[in-house]
Amino acid sequence: MSTPKPQLKPGDIIDCTADALATGGKAVCRVDGLAVFVQDGLPGQKMRARVEKVGKRFAEAVMVKTLSEPDHPAEPFCPHFGDCGGCRWQHLDYQRQLYWKRRFVADSLQRLGGLDCEDLVEQTIPSFDMQNFRNKMEFAFSDQGPALHLGLKRRGSELVMNAEHCKLMPEPAMDIVQTVREHCRASGLPAYDRTNGSGVWRHLVLRRNQRGQFLVHLIAGKGGKLDQVIEPLAEALLARFDDISTITLGIRSRRDKLAQAEESFAVHGSGFIFEEMDGLRFRLVSDSFFQTNTPTAQQLYAQVLNMADLQGSEYVLDLFCGVGSIALQLARHAEEVSGCEISKQAARDAKVNAKANGLDNCKFVAGDVLKLLKNERRHPDVIVTDPPRSGMKPQVLERIMELAPRRIVYVSCDPATLGRDSRILSSKYTLKKAVPVDLFPHTPHVETAALFEMN
Template sequence: MTTKDSQFAKGDTLTVTIDTLATGGKALTRLDGMVIFMDRGLPGQTVEVKITKKKKRFAEAVLSKVISDAPDQITPRCGHFGTCGGCLWQNMEYSKQLEWKKRFVSDSLSRIAGAQDLEINDPIPSPDTFYYRNKMEFAFGDKQGDITVGLRRYGTHNVVDLQECYLQTEHTMEILDLVREFVNSTPALTAYDPNTRRGYLRFLVIRETKHTNQCMVQIITCKDTTNGDQQHRAIRQLGQLLQERMNVTTFIHSLRTHTSQVAYGEKTYVVLGQKSLTEVLSFENGMPSLSLASHADGFFQVNTDATARLYGTAIDLAELSGTEKVWDLYCGVGGIALSAAPNASEVFGMEITPQAIASANENAKINNIENVRFVSGDVRSALENESSKPDVVFVDPPRSGMNQEVVDLIMERTPQRIIYVSCDPATQARDIATLSALYTVTAVQPVDLFPQTAHIENIIRLDLTN
C-alpha cells in the first residue's frame, strides 16, 4: 500500500509494507506492477522509504524509518543496530535467517543457472551466532574534533563511534576503547578525511584466534608529515601499550597512500611480536585437526569454528579415496588443500597473492603434509601452465566468481568431480550455468558463516555427466 499515487518519481517519499526479501537481503514490495527494492527491512514491516532510482519496471529506495514492526520481529541485541552497517538481521530470529539464506541459494540457482527442482539441504548453522568473528576492520573518523573509531554508518562513509559490538569478542571492544582513548589524548594524531584526503589514522584491524590465545592488531595510516616522525613514534607507543595491557601478541603498522577506502597497506611493518597468527581447526567428521598460520594480509575465513564445518563438509562431499589428484583453485592459505591432502594422492593449490602462498607452504610444514605444492600467480595463467589432469577440483573464488576463461580451462581438463565453494550464490549460479554443459549438480549444501547478516557460504558438488 502507499500514501501516494503509483506515478511516483525519484526523490518521492512513500509508505509501503514490505512483502519479501530479495537475494542479498534487500527488501521488496510491489506497487501496481512496479517492483520497489529497499536497501533493508523485514517482511511485514510498514516503512517509510525515499525513492532513489526509478526505471520502467522497478525502483530503488532507501528506508527512512520503520512505522510498524513485522509480526515476528525481535529486539536487536546491539544499541547501534539500524545505524551501524555491520549487521542487517539482528531483529530476525536465527532460525528465520537460515530459512531466508536457503531461499536465496534456491532462487539464485533457479533464476540464474536455470537449475529447477534441485534439493537444497538445510543450511549448516554457525556454532555461535554472536562473538563469532575472528577479524574486524574498523575505520577512524572525526566528529567535532574528536577521533572516532568504529564501523561505517549504514549507507554512508561516516564512522559510528562504537560503544558496543557483538560480532567479535569482548576483548576486541576493550582494545577499541583503549585505542580510542590513546589517539584522542595524543595531539599529533589525526583521523584521515577521505573528502579532503588529509589526516593520518585510517583503519584499525583486529584479528583474534579462537583456540590459540593470539591477537594481532594492525594500524593502517598515511605517511607521517610531522617533524621528527611524531605520528609514527606515537603508533609505536600505542603498540607497546596494547602489548602490556591487552595481551596483544602481534602489532603491525601499515602505510597506505592510495585514496580508496580499503583496509590494506602498501607497506607493512611488524612492530612487535610475530608476523603471523596460527589457528587450529577441529573437525567434527573425524578428520585430523589442522593448524593454519596467516599473515596480516592473508585471507582466512572470519568464523573459525564454522570454517571447520565448511571445510569438513567440502571434503565429505568430494568422497576422496586416497588415489585422486586434487586441485584447489583460489587456495588462500591452503585450508581446503591441506584438509584434502590426507585422503588424496597429490594436491596442487593456486592463489594470486604471494603472501597467501607463503602461508600455505608454511602451513604444509606445520602440519607435516608433503603431498601438496602451491603456486603463486593468476589462476588462469597457472592453469594454462599446468600439464597435469585433476580427478577432483575444489574452487573457492572471490565474491565475483570465476573468470570465464578459468571455467573453460577447468572444463577442458574434465575432472570427474568439482566442489564449488562460494560466498555469493548469484555469481556461483552464473558459473554453474556454464559448467552444466558437462556437469550435473548432485549436492547443494549451504553453510552459515555470517549470522546476523544476509551472507551465506554455499557448497555445490558437480559430477561429470556420462
Template sequence: MSRNSTGRGGGRHKSGRHSHSTTGRSPRHGTGHRTSTAEASPLAGKLVELDIDSLALGGAGVGRMPEIIDGVEDFTGAGMAVFVAGALPGSHVRARLTQVHRRHAEAVVGEVLTPSPEAVTPFCPHFGVCGGCSLQHLAPESQLAWKQRQILDALKRIGKVEPKTVLPPVAAPMSQRFRNKMEFAFQGAGDGLRLGLYEAGAGGRVFDLATCPIFPEAGEQIVHAVRAACRQAGLTAYDRARREGLLRHLVLRHSVHQDALLAQLITAPATEAQGRAVQVMGQELLERFPRLTGFAHSERGRADGLSQAERTRLTLGSPTLIETLEDVRYAISADAFFQTCTKGAEALYAALRELADLAPTDTVYDLYCGGGGIALFLAGAAGRVLGLEQNASAIADAEANAALGGIENCRFVRADLSGREAIPTRLPVGFDKPDAAVVDPPREGLDAGLVEWLMEKPLPRLLYVSCNPATLARDAGLLSGTYELAAVRAVDLFPHTAHAECLALFTPLAT
C-alpha cells in the same frame, strides 16, 4: 607469514571475497539492480504502503508498488518491485521512495505498520546506526532459510538450472562473538577523533564504537584504549580528499585456539615523530592487555579506503597468531587473509569434505587456493592435493602452513587460472589426472578460460565454494552443457548479514 593465510587467492588478493565488510559499509540490495543514471523521478520522496513478501540478495525486503500514489497522476508503475532497505518479509511498512528506475524502485522504511512474524529484537545497541549486521532484527533460523531460498532462486533465474539434491543448510555455529577479525576506521581530529564503524547510509561518516557483540569483548577494550591514546597524542585521521592526516584503520585479529589478539594500526606514511608516538602507544597496549600478543604499525600511501598495508614499519611482540581448524594449524600475520568466522570456516570446510566424498587415493585440485586453507584441510582425506594460485606470496604462505602442520601430501604451484590454458601443462608428477577439483573463486566467479578448461576436460567431481549466488548461478549455467548440478548446500558463514555462502557439487552429464 604474510598474506592470505587460509583463504582464497587471485590476482589482487581481495581479502573481502569471503568476508562481509567489517567497517560497517552496507551492500546494495543485490546483483542485477544497479542504480540508474536517469533523471530524478517525480516519485522520489513519496510515501507508499507496502506488503513485504520476500528478501532480496543484499538483504532488502521486496514489495510491490501500489496502483495509486497520492499526488501522482498517470502513474504506470503499479506492481513493479520495490527494494526496501531494512524491511523484513511478512511486514507491512510505510516506505519512502529514494530512487525509481524503469523496472524497479528503491526505498527505505519510514514506519513499520505491522511487524514481521520473523522479527526479533537486535542485540547490538548500534543496530540501525551501524552499516554492518543489517539482518540482526531477523530470527537466525529465518536468515538461513532466506539465504537458501536466494541461492536456489538465483540458480533458477540466472543460471536456468536446478540442483538434483538440496542438502540441509548449515547454521552458523555461533551468533555472537564469532568474528576473528574487525577493521575499524578513524575519522576527525582532536577531541572529535572517532574510531569505529561506518554509519548506514551516511555517506562515509564513522561513528564512535561503544561495543561490538560479534567480536571478542577484549577487542572492544583495545578500541577504546587506542582512541584515547590517539587523542592524547594529538594524532589526526587521514582525509582522503585532502590527502592529509595520519590514522586510517585499526585492524584487530583474534585466535580462538590461543585466545590471543593481534593489533595492526594502518596509517598514512608517518614522520619520525609520528612513528615514535605510535611505537609508544603499541608498547603501552602490549603492557596493558596481556592477551594482546603482537602490535604492527603499517602504512598505506594510496588515497583510497582499503585497510590493506603497503609496508610494515614496526612490529612489536609476536608477528603472528596460531589458529586451528580441527587439527590443521595456520599461522596468521597482520596482513594475512583468514576466514573471518573461525568456527564457521571449520563447519564450511567440514561440509565441503563431506560433499567431496574423497577416497584415500584421490588426487584433488584446489583452484584459487590462496594460502592453502582448503587444500590443507582436505589433505587428510585425500591421497594428494595440488593447490593452484596466481599470487606468489600466497603460494609461500601455503607452503609455510603445510610445513607448520607437517602436511606432506600437498603441493602448491603458481598459476594464472585465466585464459585458454587456465591449468599449466607442466604439473608435478602424479598430479596430471585429478579425481576432483575445488574452485573457490572471488565474488566475480570463474574466469572464462577456466570454465572452458573444465568443460573440455570434465572431472568426476567439481566442487564450487561460492560467496556470490549470482555468479555461482551464472557459472552453473555455463557448465550445464557438460555437468549436472548434483547438489547444493547453503552455509551461514556470516550471520546477521546478507551474505549467502554456498557449496555446490557438479558431476559429468551421463553420456
C-alpha cells in the same frame, strides 16, 4: 477507457508491505504492479519509504518509517543496531534468517543458473555461535567534529561512529579499540584523508585465534611522526591486555578504502598468530584470507571434504586457495594437491602451513588462476574452487571443463555469481547438491558448498 496508473518517480513517498526478501537482503514490495526493493525492510512489515531510483521493471527505495512489525521479529542485542552498517538482520528471528539464506541460494540457481534444483538445496547449516564468532574485524579512523573517531561505518554512510559495544568479536576486542582510539587522539595526528592523501591514521585490524590471542594491526598513511607514537601505544596496549600476542604497523599510500598495508613492520612479537582448525595449524598475518567464523568454517570444510569424496589416489586442484585452509584438509585424503592463489604472500603462507603440518604432498603457486590453469598439463580428478564474490571468469570455467575433473566443488560467497557460473558449468556438469552455511549471522551473506559431477 481506463485511467492509466500513476508512475512512481524518485522522491515519492510510498506506503508498502514486504512479502519477501531478494538475494542481498532487500525487502520486496509491490506498488502499482512494480517490484520495489526496500533496504532494511522485512517480510510482513508495512513501511513508509522514499523512492530513490525507478527502472522499467523495478524501483529502489529506502525506509523512512516502520508502520508495523515483521512476521518474525527478534529483539536486537546491540545498542548500535540501526546506526551501525553491520548486522542488518538482528531484528529478524534466526530461524528465518536461515530460511531466507537457503531461499537466496535456491532462487539464484533456478533464476540465474536455469537449474531445477529445489530438492538439491539443503537446509542452511547454522552458525556455531550467534555472537562473538568473528576472528577478524576492521575498524576505520575519521576526523569528525572536535575529536578523532575510530569505529565502524554508519549505515548507508561513509561516516565513522565510535562503536563502544559490539558482540561480533569476543572481549577484550572493544576495549582494545577504545585504548587505540584514546592514544591516537592524544597523539594529535589526524586521520587519513583520501581526497588529498594527507593525514595519518587509516585503519585498525584485529585478529583473534581460538586460544584468545590477538594480533593488533594499525594501518597509517605515510608521514607524521609515527615512530614517536607507535612505541608508547604498543606499551600501553601490552600493559593493559595480556591477550595481545603481536602488534604490527602497516603503511598504505594509495587513496582507497582497503584495510591492507603495502608494507608492514612488527612492533611487538612475531607479526603473526597461529590458528588451529580440525587438527591443522595455520599462520596468519593481518590480511591473510581466512574464514572469519572459525568453528562454522570447519563445518563448511567438512561439506567440501564430503563432496570431494577422496579415496587417497586423487590429484586435486584447489583454486583461489588463500593460505591453504582447504588445500591442507584435502591433502590428508588425496595423493597430491596443487593450490593456486593470486596473492604471493598467501601462497608463501600456504607453503609454510603445509610444511608446519607435515604435508609434503602439497604445492602452491602464486599467480593468475587462468594462466595457471592454461599451464596445467595433468587432468585433476577433483577441482575445488573458492572464488571471490565476483565469481569466476567465463574463460576460467571453460578451462576447468577442458581439464574435465570428475567432480567440481564450488565454495561460493555470493549466490548470484554461483547461479551465473552454474549455468556455464551445466553444459558438461550436473549439480548434485548445494549446502548453504551461515558464517555471517544477522546479515544477508551466505556461504555455499556446491557439488557438480560430470555428465
